[in-house]
Amino acid sequence: MKTKGKVLREGVHRIKESGVFDIRSEALPTWCPGCGYFGIHQGLNNCIQKLGLAHHKVVIVSGIGCAGRSLFFTRTYGLHTVHGRTLPVATGVKTANPELTVFAVGGDGDGLAIGGGHLPHVARRNVNVNYLLFDNSIYGLTKGQPSPSSPVGMKSKASPSGTIDKPLNATLLALTYGASFVARLFAGDPDSICRALIEGVQHPGFSIFHIYTSCVTFDKEFKTWANLKKWVHPLPQDHDPSNLRQAFDRVLDDEFSVGIIYKRTDIDK
Amino acid sequence: MPVVDVTVEVCGMAGDGTIAAGGLINEAMSDGGFSVLAFDSYPAEIRGFGRCVTRSRIGNEEIVALEDKTHVLISLNDEQARSRVPFLSENSMIFFDSNPAVYVREDKSLVSELDPEAILFGMPFNDIATASAGTTRGRNLTALGCFAAICGAPPDLFRAVIIRKFKSKGEKVLQTNLRSFDAGFDYALENFSNRIKSIFLISDKVGGPKKVLLSGNQAIGKAAIDAGLKLYFGYPITPATPIMEYLATHLPALGGRVIQMEDEIASIGAVLGSYYAGTRAMTATSGPGFALMTELITHGVMAEIPAVIINAQRGGPSTGLPTKTEQSDLHAAVFGGPGDSPRIVVAPSNVAECYHYTVKSFQLAEKYQTPVILLADFYLDNRVENLPMPEASESEKSGSNVLPENSLKGSYRRYEITESGISPRALPGMEGFIFSATGLEHTQTGVPDYSPENHMLMTEKRHRKITGALGDLPSPEEFSSGGKLDVGVIGWGSTFGSILEAVTTARNRGLLVGGLKITSIFPFHESVIRAFMNRCSEILIPELNYVGQLANLIGYIHSKDVVRLNRVTGTPFPPSAILEKIEYLVQVGNE
Numbered sequence: 001m002k003t004k005g006k007v008l009r010e011g012v013h014r015i016k017e018s019g020v021f022d023i024r025s026e027a028l029p030t031w032c033p034g035c036g037y038f039g040i041h042q043g044l045n046n047c048i049q050k051l052g053l054a055h056h057k058v059v060i061v062s063g064i065g066c067a068g069r070s071l072f073f074t075r076t077y078g079l080h081t082v083h084g085r086t087l088p089v090a091t092g093v094k095t096a097n098p099e100l101t102v103f104a105v106g107g108d109g110d111g112l113a114i115g116g117g118h119l120p121h122v123a124r125r126n127v128n129v130n131y132l133l134f135d136n137s138i139y140g141l142t143k144g145q146p147s148p149s150s151p152v153g154m155k156s157k158a159s160p161s162g163t164i165d166k167p168l169n170a171t172l173l174a175l176t177y178g179a180s181f182v183a184r185l186f187a188g189d190p191d192s193i194c195r196a197l198i199e200g201v202q203h204p205g206f207s208i209f210h211i212y213t214s215c216v217t218f219d220k221e222f223k224t225w226a227n228l229k230k231w232v233h234p235l236p237q238d239h240d241p242s243n244l245r246q247a248f249d250r251v252l253d254d255e256f257s258v259g260i261i262y263k264r265t266d267i268d269k
Numbered sequence: 270m271p272v273v274d275v276t277v278e279v280c281g282m283a284g285d286g287t288i289a290a291g292g293l294i295n296e297a298m299s300d301g302g303f304s305v306l307a308f309d310s311y312p313a314e315i316r317g318f319g320r321c322v323t324r325s326r327i328g329n330e331e332i333v334a335l336e337d338k339t340h341v342l343i344s345l346n347d348e349q350a351r352s353r354v355p356f357l358s359e360n361s362m363i364f365f366d367s368n369p370a371v372y373v374r375e376d377k378s379l380v381s382e383l384d385p386e387a388i389l390f391g392m393p394f395n396d397i398a399t400a401s402a403g404t405t406r407g408r409n410l411t412a413l414g415c416f417a418a419i420c421g422a423p424p425d426l427f428r429a430v431i432i433r434k435f436k437s438k439g440e441k442v443l444q445t446n447l448r449s450f451d452a453g454f455d456y457a458l459e460n461f462s463n464r465i466k467s468i469f470l471i472s473d474k475v476g477g478p479k480k481v482l483l484s485g486n487q488a489i490g491k492a493a494i495d496a497g498l499k500l501y502f503g504y505p506i507t508p509a510t511p512i513m514e515y516l517a518t519h520l521p522a523l524g525g526r527v528i529q530m531e532d533e534i535a536s537i538g539a540v541l542g543s544y545y546a547g548t549r550a551m552t553a554t555s556g557p558g559f560a561l562m563t564e565l566i567t568h569g570v571m572a573e574i575p576a577v578i579i580n581a582q583r584g585g586p587s588t589g590l591p592t593k594t595e596q597s598d599l600h601a602a603v604f605g606g607p608g609d610s611p612r613i614v615v616a617p618s619n620v621a622e623c624y625h626y627t628v629k630s631f632q633l634a635e636k637y638q639t640p641v642i643l644l645a646d647f648y649l650d651n652r653v654e655n656l657p658m659p660e661a662s663e664s665e666k667s668g669s670n671v672l673p674e675n676s677l678k679g680s681y682r683r684y685e686i687t688e689s690g691i692s693p694r695a696l697p698g699m700e701g702f703i704f705s706a707t708g709l710e711h712t713q714t715g716v717p718d719y720s721p722e723n724h725m726l727m728t729e730k731r732h733r734k735i736t737g738a739l740g741d742l743p744s745p746e747e748f749s750s751g752g753k754l755d756v757g758v759i760g761w762g763s764t765f766g767s768i769l770e771a772v773t774t775a776r777n778r779g780l781l782v783g784g785l786k787i788t789s790i791f792p793f794h795e796s797v798i799r800a801f802m803n804r805c806s807e808i809l810i811p812e813l814n815y816v817g818q819l820a821n822l823i824g825y826i827h828s829k830d831v832v833r834l835n836r837v838t839g840t841p842f843p844p845s846a847i848l849e850k851i852e853y854l855v856q857v858g859n860e
Contacts, residue, residue, distance in 0.1 A: 056700045071705050077697040078705030079545050082568050088535035092542020095500055100546065100697055121531040
């Protein structure tokens, strides 16, 4: 009979052999079991591996929040900044050394509340930064306050009578601000995330990946896995990502279709 | 040649061409071999019908400060110029429009305010300009022509400057200005021939080392370029904007870029990102913008990322007095932001130092892997001095990155505890040194860690590093005859010029007085300052802030209370106010 320790050791060995730790750092993620961020993180790691990017030429810049911790779990250069300032810092990194592949990572609070003023400007400058916006519509790290994308009526310790502010739609904002590559994705589908990231990294301009995900600890009602699985569906086959007007229509009509919503094709490399 | 030391003012309403006229005087006098120190004051509103005043001190000896009194006043608008009357010296010379476009009641006129001793030169600027050039637009040049003629300045000196300034604006504009100037000059010669004074004959120093007129802001911009600046990120704010504009003009041709960001937070964020990737970058701002930057500045402290930040101070708090001078951001620069966050703060005191301390900031930032804040102030940023073109040696400009040795590959610890506190810094793109930088407290390898021992060790490391920077920071400079002193005057920033002027005058009067200039604000040379203080009976610290921020920082070193001399008038510190206090302290000490 195998002892428990032996089973674990063998398991770890098998995982190491699989090459996961080529890109995954050995630090244990700080996310709760079941958190959607595992899926996003896997998509990101797979993208770096599949593109064959040299790890020392990749920089992940992140903000504050659960999403901000991602960079500690990946073997690339990382810059964990302050709350909300991910995009300007990433702008500095990319402008200083264009040979680096730069990912910016942050949550809905980081990117839509405190850092909401930076998104329009990184979009209009079209800096070649790949921005992953983890949107679980809640402040997880501070234990469950409403975020700018929380639904009206959301009850929490900070909003016992329910919120009254209308939620922001990050995809719609990105289109409005002139982002040249806009994808909307679902944390439950790491393969799609990986595919979209690969296309976004190859896109010669600013790319935003608005990723619906779930906070299993503090959100038991709204963006639960069960609800997200029910709501999320792929973009229709005939969606033309080069058509901005169609992209707007799609996003206005349908909050939960996922895929590459818009991609500007006329950018000089 | 007799000593020339004359302060000339041009005063008008916004839109009168006041600042332009003052600028032409500075250039002509500099070309003539004189020393020039000039400072303009203008309203925060573009066309707010506010008062514009240029003050230029012109002399044939070195000039370190503006004088309190004005010897020559050129009025382009009597209503505005009336406010300048209290600042006039005895027997001052007044140039004014004897037939202005808008009638001025006699009891509201400039002349009615003047001391009877004043020497008046009333000429119809408007009429002369119109008769010569068909427009009143060159009226300020007409006034200059009158001034040049009466003061005995060679007209070609001015003509050359006018051509240099206006030739790019087209022949018509150039001719209008030249004709207006000539007409004023000729009118004055003809009508005041018996009152010509030979004040500004060409100085005997002409032909000496070639001098250029530079503002503090221009010197900072030039220094940044000479130091190899590649990226400037900024947001417009008075009085720092001219730095961005200077760089926008000159940096792109050298392969660099100026990027106007959405706010000051984004500006410092991008500077940190750029330095993290190993590229020299800078931002410049003033108090309100600096306040916004403080969180990210402490991120630079914590994650040990270099940054160069210019804080061109203005009157505060809040929006404060955007176009007035003050030295009230010292506390914010040294202590601003969360936590124990030591950083390097330097403060130049004249235009040449603006250049050299900016160059130095880049080296300090890289070597000590920390934000470096250069504190300038409105009076320093916008004053103009003529000086030999400042240049930096190769060693001053060279890179000072502390990179990890190849042997550390695989075992590299980004935040290794070292004796100096400096840990080798790897840059993204370097293979074998992957690490994460974070604003969270972290271990030597950069992993977040909040254990008590670790926070103690890392906090000590960061402080040790900054204390160690003292070795690379210029020591305070003393201006005295040495030995025991009755009064020692300590100062910083633009105020030091006024202190030096007052100390020099006091010493010439036989008083035992000395000055100590502090340019390294943090860390500061405690032992040098203590040695100076120990030789002085009284320590006087004049500052343009209300509480005495430098006095708060270093006052504890003295064995008794330091004497503070604080002003928040929004104007440069007058040397006479410092001299008065020095004389008082000497007198009280002797009683």
